[in-house]
Amino acid sequence: MVSFRVTQQIHAPPPFVVDWWLDYSSDDVELTPGLSRRKVERIDENRIHLSTTAEFGGRLRTTDGTVSRTGPRSWHMTGHVVSNGFVVSTLQTSYSVEPRPEGSCVIADFEFVGRAFGWRLALAFSGYALKSRQRRAFRDYARAIERDFAARGASPSSPPPRDGLPAAPVGAR
Numbered sequence: 699m700v701s702f703r704v705t706q707q708i709h710a711p712p713p714f715v716v717d718w719w720l721d722y723s724s725d726d727v728e729l730t731p732g733l734s735r736r737k738v739e740r741i742d743e744n745r746i747h748l749s750t751t752a753e754f755g756g757r758l759r760t761t762d763g764t765v766s767r768t769g770p771r772s773w774h775m776t777g778h779v780v781s782n783g784f785v786v787s788t789l790q791t792s793y794s795v796e797p798r799p800e801g802s803c804v805i806a807d808f809e810f811v812g813r814a815f816g817w818r819l820a821l822a823f824s825g826y827a828l829k830s831r832q833r834r835a836f837r838d839y840a841r842a843i844e845r846d847f848a849a850r851g852a853s854p855s856s857p858p859p860r861d862g863l864p865a866a867p868v869g870a871r
Contacts, residue, residue: 700825706836710847
C-alpha cells in the first residue's frame, strides 16, 4: 500500500476552487501532463464516472472510478488502476478545500493498494514518483485556477457546470 498527502495553496476563494476542480469535462485532457485520454460521464446529481489514461513507468495505465461530492468543500474518488487489461491496484482519494487568508488550500489524501504481490512491490517503489506526479498536477491546477479567478475579476461567478458535479449535494446548503 502507498498512501500520501498532497496540499496546494491557491490564491482564490474556496467556493471558486471547489467549483473549478469539480467542473469535470472530457475535454480537460490538457490539464494533466502525460494524460492521453479522459472520459467523464454523469451518474447522478452528486457523482460522475471518471476514466483517464496516462503513461506511467513506461506503460499506459487507466484509472477508472467514481467521484462523489461529499460536502460543500469536499469530495471523494474510489476506483482502480488497469494495466494491460488487468486491475492492478485500487485507489481512494479524499479531497477537501480549506479557507486560508490568502485564498484556499486543497488537501488530498491518496491511497493505492496493489492487488497482487508484484504490484504491491511496484507501488512501494513508485510511491515517490506517484507523489511527485500528483504535486506537479496540483501546481498546474493551481496556476489554471488562479488564472481563471483573475480573469473573472474581483467578483467571480462560479463556472457553469458542464459534465461536472453541482456546487453542493442536495441538502448541503
